[in-house]
Amino acid sequence: MLEQLRTRRFTAYGLLGVCFLTVLLVLIGVSTPVRLILVLAFVCTSPGWALISYVNVRHVSVTWISAVGLSLAVNLVLAQLMVLTHAWHPEAAVVGMAVASSALLVHHVLRSRPPREDGAR
Template identity: 70%
Template structure:
């Protein structure tokens, strides 16, 4: 159980870094091939993982498959909402998604910390 929480915490830290890097690249309007890659990683993993990790799934492969499917679904729904409302602002949507996902990931980092004194054993 402790090992699983450690892996979730490390994953949350990595995806939190992806969220932060995405916000920095977009806010400073840095046109680099890295930007497309980071946004792609964000939209194919982070939102779904941040949500699916609240569910106690025993198999890592099921967690990641579900995370990717949920992330892509969230991206499609957001894009559809922008099209239907005639408010096409993809950069704002990406930053908003990164911030919302980052908040959930920060919660995962906090809740998956080992109990105090567990590392001393």
């Protein structure tokens, strides 16, 4: 169980890095293949993983499949809302989703820390 929490914590750290770099490259306005790959990796993994990490799934493969499916669903709903409201701002949507995902990932990192040996919090 502790090994699973450790793996999930490190995954959350990695996805926080992806969120940070995505926001940084979008706000700077860099147009490189690196941005394309990074944004695609973010859009396909981080939002869903940030949500599915609250569900106690025992198998890593099920967690990742669910995370990708949930990420794509969240992105489709967000894109549909932008189309319906005639407010097509995909860069702002990516930044907003990255900020929301980051908040959930930080909470996940904090709650999955191992307990301290001295009993203090």
